[in-house]
Amino acid sequence: MMPHDYDLLVIGAGSGGTRAARVAAAHGAKVAVAEEYRVGGTCVIRGCVPKKLLVYGAHFAEDLKDARRFGWNVPDCGFDWPTLRDNVLAEVDRINGAYTETLTGHGVEIILQRATVTGPNRVRLADGAEKTADRILIAVGAHPAVPECEGHEHGITSNEAFHLPAIPKRILIAGAGYIANEFAGIFHQLGAHVIIANRTQDILRGYDLQIRDRLLQISMMKGLEFRFDAAFQGIEKGIDGCFTVRMANHEPATVDLVMFATGRVPNTRSLGLENAGVELDAKGAVKVDADNCSTCPSIYAVGDVTNRIQLTPVAIREGQAFADTIYGGKPCRVDYDCVPSSVFSHPPIGAVGMTESEARQKLGSVKVYSSDFRPMKNVLAGRTERALYKMVCDGETDRVVGIHLIGPDAPEIIQAAAICVKAGLTKAQFDATVALHPTMAEELVLLR
Template structure:
């Protein structure tokens, strides 16, 4: 039968835009529907604006350190509205750029909500129904909210980019990368920051030594942590402040509560279950080719809850287009995906942690470099960096690299190539160090 489109994409985030653009380049007739703004979580309310805030926050330490390097830096005032508005202006620019890219590839952009009406049909908010040979769900995920009285008085990372003013006292709930990143951002902007975590572990999934080092540094900077506690209730006071009651009986008075306790796939109200698409904890279940339980319906990105990272969504969107419209069957390799935490200082990691490697291989060799970065020495900072290499004992093949310290996230990208290629510790040892750099510690670990 003839369809209105070869491909209809619901959700114009990183994965959906890549799939739409590449499929159209292969000659497919493509439409993409987006109810909010083109660009998705990463561009509009995630990695891009957050990284810009991280850059802005770093200036607090850089300006202080500059005096030790001979610069006559006066006491500087920080303007949150200036940074906020400049970041939001950049988001506007990227939104326009993404839209232009889709237009240039002749992808029809439909700026309204779309729902699945059948295996090959989509119903738009305007009431119009269109048909497509394939439907791709790329609606991403949203911040998860806890359940307790007064939860509505808190914000998520979505709203953090739009705050009218910086709060003096911030309570951030969560122990993952979003919680720790915003803890560093708010702290550098002069806020009193407390991190609330229902367990006693931050950054679960990262190497234990690395996450312990971040905890030590964060506490030394003045960030407070409340472990093994959760919300009981929040009450808004007459002066606008919030009285927080915790399950351990403690109470706190703060000006802002931010929830960073995880993300939930956006599948509600899309009509998926009605047409037979199988979900698992709200996420679309897909096979290695991104196909759902319905032959004509596919999904990529955070809505599948496989690996919630923008580059992964982009790879999945590319693989989908290559496979079904480019004649090049492609499946994403989920091994050795690098990740970063843009905390203060940042973390870069790829491969297995020491604990994971021991479980998989039994015997492992661990090499480390625990050092004070040259810049920190002259700046008078006691903050130490830690690099860690985990190797399979039998072959000395590097199976994991973990770093915390300045520029760790940048260095981790190159390190990921080495781990992905299966290089051994000997290959690192035989490489001449690039001196003086942070990265040279990769080839000097003992």
Template structure:
């Protein structure tokens, strides 16, 4: 008999934690997981899944308008926030149930409570129960970062935005990253007046400059207002329930809601990590090696809590690699090169590999190819919005080292194209591929 209650105890039942739990259990490990919020984590409960459903809902605003040019006699339509909100939350409930069923079917014990570390191989639940485990995996994800300033308590984050009682007529969104731009597009399509306030002068840092400039141009054309170099000073709640946002270098803005989307931080506070010797970096992330092991040999971490790449599929890969390596006898290391990403803005962005600036700094001699065009659907609909595809090529080897796209269905197209970049294919390989016509994706093999 083992001296421990479990072979593995996982703190956090998000994407990485659930994957690690069920794979470890499938390898024969005795596994328990503690989740203080809801099974499914950020992605399923308050992140990419409900967000993408709102994105789908927002797209109907343009689709219904464009349908008239395609012969459909569409009556004037009214958007009902309550219906979409409740349907999205019901879908979240359904998915949470499926995640729970997955853990149950793999005989993973689930404690729906908070767990903290009290030793390298021991945790304490909120009710005082102490549990030992040979190994402990931290998979508590990230949490929205809210800067401290007077009145910040009047703002909401991406955690609360899915539960709004009513659709705000005026929304101020703080931040310039993917969350800020995605919700700006969503609320704008729903008819809200949207203002993005950024303390810096750039949106979507890390994405290719031409692509992010194109999104800025299109967003402004759609009516989204941008305030740059305008840090928050305070938020004042007025007698009528509205909010007045005071900014540096900018006039005050009155809004019905303020959404703080200034990034996410590793969710490590209060877990007892430092007390048992787990090293954290300056941002509070758990330091791990390539095997996901922390400075304490019995404690591991995967997902956003390590602040490597904050993407759900990466957390899933890390959870799988951990379980296969430790319990399956299949040592696995996650490869972080050429990880594709998307921004579900309006229109969306897809990207993989190096940006033009990164490629010039690293490779020196590069070639770039672009296609700047209107999608066929937009032409007939009378919509002037243009898509932009960009390919970065290593001039010395002809290898495609980056693909960046903005336009309808860009993430769907990029996923398949990312395989080619990951495989190290060349521009000649793209050129040798026959185009699939008529499609937007064919532009990738017709770049000159």
């Protein structure tokens, strides 16, 4: 048999694909990455990185007002969206270049074309060329879901939000997950009236109920409008360019922009995976085993395309584990227990481990400790919004099984807290740690 062109051909240059390609090449494999758009993937190009930069920009709306209470003579400030937008996009370009240099610096060949699978060891590029590899790694990620309703073509998704010509005066966001709540906070702070319309009665499904309720309370206090049990029925564009959204159980809403944040769908459509016998689940995700191998022995998958946990750090861990196992002689698997997560809402949320409800269902005996307080900065700034910290413990062993926070810097604090939960520490060990005062994080060792 003729040798294959590559030891490994990765389809998709996002977080998981680039990590797998770089590490495999460092282990001595001949690697190529096929990417139809830009190196960096969703997180770098149209996801968590540019979104977090917008969150930083939006925070200045309140920070500038608060500064007056701290003695700064801050005048009324205007906001220029094109400046923030263009600076964010320039940073995306910089990171795209850095990712590209990292791959090429490790000897990875980058093929800037779409690749589709034509067999267990073969792909076809957009220009018609065919390439072969001992193994193929599918790391194509996912894309925003758009509801099937009349006029859905008038809406945008988070992909387009970074390129808007102007901030709308009125925006309706469909969905109530982390993407919806993050962009709601961004648009609100930048001056838009925000309506969140959700087909169910819940926001942030999967997060602790008390934390969700606190975010809803604060968001409504700030002026965000929520419509629940509001399944989309259609969108009509008026002659004035505005959009009228019809939804169940509510009066129509007229806005300047409609944004869909209704989940994400694995990018497996038209990828040709059926040509290699790769099975997909009901949502179109690649079925893989604990070693990221699909139902075709030569084809693997990592990241959002597998629909396990759609988080960038998880995709990176999966890519690392794949490369170390296959090419590094260091078999390892990703542990999906106690993966921390955050919502960069306004205020932000951090969470790790079981919610109170999950713990009661799984453990039976549960002890819950909490602290409901006004952050020091909010007190002097004259803001009434309160932070909420919550610790969930196994009632029999005292082991901390979940920590849930909402308040300033919650995502920064949850990273260290996640180490404690992952290590199986007890409430007594938290109590035995001296507090660092005055900080927000000290509440974690003072919970009663």
